[in-house]
Amino acid sequence: MGAWLNESxxxxxxxVLFIWAVVFLLIVLGFVTYAIYYExxxxxxxxxxxxxxxxxxxxxxxxxxxxxxLLIKEDTIPRKADRLLFILAPALxxxxxxxxxxxxxxxxxLYFADLNVGLLYYVALSGITTLGMVLGGxxxxxxxxLLGGMRSAAQMISYEVPLVISVxxxxxxSGSLNLRTIVAAQGDWFWQWNFLPQIIGFVVFYxxxxxxxxxxxxxxxxxxxxxxxxxxxxxxxxxxxxxxLAEYVYVYAIAALTTVLFLGGWHPPxxxxxxxxxxxxxxxxxxxxxxxxxxxxxxxxxxRIDQLMGLGWKVLLPVALLNVFLTALYLxxxxx
Amino acid sequence: xxxVEVNGPFVAFFVxxxxxxxxxxxxxxxxxxxxxxxxxAAVFLGLAGMYVLLxxxxxxxxxxxxxxxxxxxxxxxxxxxxxxxAAKEPVRPLHETLAAVGALSLFGLLFYAIRQTDxxxxxxxxxxxxxxxxxxxxxxxxxxxxxxxxxxxxxxxxLLTVAFIGAISLAKKEAE
Numbered sequence: 001m002g003a004w005l006n007e008s009x010x011x012x013x014x015x016v017l018f019i020w021a022v023v024f025l026l027i028v029l030g031f032v033t034y035a036i037y038y039e040x041x042x043x044x045x046x047x048x049x050x051x052x053x054x055x056x057x058x059x060x061x062x063x064x065x066x067x068x069x070l071l072i073k074e075d076t077i078p079r080k081a082d083r084l085l086f087i088l089a090p091a092l093x094x095x096x097x098x099x100x101x102x103x104x105x106x107x108x109x110l111y112f113a114d115l116n117v118g119l120l121y122y123v124a125l126s127g128i129t130t131l132g133m134v135l136g137g138x139x140x141x142x143x144x145x146l147l148g149g150m151r152s153a154a155q156m157i158s159y160e161v162p163l164v165i166s167v168x169x170x171x172x173x174s175g176s177l178n179l180r181t182i183v184a185a186q187g188d189w190f191w192q193w194n195f196l197p198q199i200i201g202f203v204v205f206y207x208x209x210x211x212x213x214x215x216x217x218x219x220x221x222x223x224x225x226x227x228x229x230x231x232x233x234x235x236x237x238x239x240x241x242x243x244x245l246a247e248y249v250y251v252y253a254i255a256a257l258t259t260v261l262f263l264g265g266w267h268p269p270x271x272x273x274x275x276x277x278x279x280x281x282x283x284x285x286x287x288x289x290x291x292x293x294x295x296x297x298x299x300x301x302x303x304r305i306d307q308l309m310g311l312g313w314k315v316l317l318p319v320a321l322l323n324v325f326l327t328a329l330y331l332x333x334x335x336x
Numbered sequence: 337x338x339x340v341e342v343n344g345p346f347v348a349f350f351v352x353x354x355x356x357x358x359x360x361x362x363x364x365x366x367x368x369x370x371x372x373x374x375x376x377a378a379v380f381l382g383l384a385g386m387y388v389l390l391x392x393x394x395x396x397x398x399x400x401x402x403x404x405x406x407x408x409x410x411x412x413x414x415x416x417x418x419x420x421x422a423a424k425e426p427v428r429p430l431h432e433t434l435a436a437v438g439a440l441s442l443f444g445l446l447f448y449a450i451r452q453t454d455x456x457x458x459x460x461x462x463x464x465x466x467x468x469x470x471x472x473x474x475x476x477x478x479x480x481x482x483x484x485x486x487x488x489x490x491x492x493x494x495l496l497t498v499a500f501i502g503a504i505s506l507a508k509k510e511a512e
Contacts, residue, residue: 085370117393117474124397127405131377134412138370146416153413157406177474 024112025098032248033063039294046298073237078141081234085139090235090242093132096125097249104256105180107266107278118179119171122257123164126212129246130156136243137231148230151220151305155211158309159218162316163208169201169327170194170261179257183265193264200323202262204316209254211312214247215293217300220308255289263289345389352389356382373411380404394474 037052037060044051052059077086103118105111115121130153137149171177173194174185186193195202211218222230232243259265263285266278303311359378366372380403387396481489 082368082370085374088374115393116472117397120394120397120401120474124401124405127401127409131405131409131412134409134416135370135374138412138416150413150416153409157409160406176472 020112024101028098028101028249028252029245031252032245033067035248035251035290036063036066038290039297042291042294043298046295067241070241071238075237075239076234078234080141082139082141085135086234087239089132089136089139090239090246091132092135093129094242094246094249096128096132097246097253100125100253101249101256103179104253104260105183105265106282108180108184110279111180114180115178117177119167119177119182119261122253123160126250126253127156127160129250130160132246133231133243136235140231140234142234144228145231145233148222148227148233151227152214152231155214155218155220155308155312158312159208159211159316162204162312162320163212165317165320165324166201166204166208167261168320168324169198172324172327172331173197179260183260183267186264186267188267188271190264190269193262193267195262198262198323198327200319200326204320204323205262206258208312208316209258210293210296211308213250213254213293215251216297217303218308219302220305251290251293255286255293258289259285348385348389352382352385355379355385369415370412373408373415376411377404377408380408392473394477 040062041051041059052062055061055065077083100122102113103115103121105114133156134149134153137145137147137152140146170182174182176182176185182194214220214222222232227233232240235243259282264281265285266282268274268276268278268281356379359375359382362375363372363379366375380399384396384399384404387393387399
């Protein structure tokens with residue numbers, strides 16, 4: 001797959017790459033559809049409810065029906081909104097969400113872009129989405145949307161810093177920013193994967209990731225009890241769908257990134273289990289991470305805005321810095 | 337003079353150049369401040385694309401991370417707290433002429449300096465200019481930063497820390 005990208009760009013190759021991108025987009029859309037279904041089911045079971053069970057067998061078509069409803073809804077743009085930015089913002093939020101997926105390696109052979117700064121590419125592009133959300137909130141010309149947008153900006157900036165610093169330990173251990181090299185550098189046994197040697201980094205990364213995803217307990221940008229709906233309160237129809245899509249694509253992206261950075265990517269937990277294809281192991285770990293996000297959403301209350309900022313700057317950032325320091329010390333004393 | 341080969345990087349160069357120049361012109365001509373920030377973000381993204389064309393991926397994505405991401409958001413964030421009514425600037429011909437002269441002479445100076453500088457072909461990067469033949473630029477940058485340029489690097493860190501603490505103390509003073 002990645003070999004296609006290194007060939008010279010002819011019209012034929014461009015067409016093949018385009019087709020692959022479309023196929024991949026469809027896979028991601030399929031994931032988002034069933035992630036929403038799965039989330040509603042899981043949360044339902046955890047709260048002793050049944051969850052969606054009316055549309056289709058076992059309610060499997062519920063999300064499809066919801067998406068259809070969103071797409072045929074009237075597309076409203078408030079008269080006093082900043083029209084241009086209002087239209088631009090959902091695209092600005094979604095495009096980076098899809099673009100970051102290009103650097104995720106699934107197995108040794110199945111990957112898209114083999115970028116030597118893959119990790120940096122991921123964190124850099126995901127920042128643009130925040131810009132889209134803030135602009136959406138501002139362009140709506142609505143107090144709640146503006147508040148939601150401001151909160152989202154404050155939160156994303158505060159948590160992006162520990163998120164990036166927490167992975168520095170992983171980068172130090174594997175000596176590369178290339179996600180494929182990072183997976184390859186993790187050992188065959190499951191205790192050699194980065195989540196144990198980098199346990200501090202892993203915990204910081206996980207908390208910051210949940211916060212970057214704007215999910216409970218950190219879903220302040222769209223806290224429905226205080227802000228109606230947050231930055232997308234004025235959006236309807238397919239523009240709203242774009243924002244929601246961006247959020248769920250980031251669930252996919254962060255879960256895949258966690259798998260790649262900390263859970264050994266396509267490696268089986270023990271060497272004798274390698275008769276199972278790497279993709280299966282990747283998917284199992286990926287699904288486990290996604291499930292943990294839903295689990296957290298079902299069981300935690302929302303934090304207050306001051307607690308959120310305090311946690312980000314006073315706890316996660318120093319701990320992430322300490323982790324970098326300890327990792328560097330370990331490498332200097334025991335490895336060199 | 338015009339015997340250039342039309343290939344991928346050549347087209348990409350002009351696309352990025354168009355994005356950058358378009359963004360820069362819009363930045364000056366638009367009236368709402370938030371629109372200006374968005375067009376400036378477009379310039380930053382175009383610049384990042386240029387870095388990618390030059391095989392400097394690290395600089396490119398740091399550019400996206402810091403400028404297109406963090407700086408733009410910070411500016412939008414600051415602007416949102418102020419009034420955002422579009423205001424017509426009064427026309428000042430003398431001022432504008434002087435600014436144009438200044439900008440053109442700066443361009444001339446930079447252009448002259450770049451044309452005069454003999455840029456050596458160093459390192460293994462881009463051997464033969466073949467695309468895909470790039471070695472690990474990031475590693476090379478890191479090694480240089482922490483060996484040859486360690487003192488300027490640390491001084492810069494101190495400078496940034498000082499600015500950071502200064503900003504906090506200014507904000508605190510105003511809050512009291």
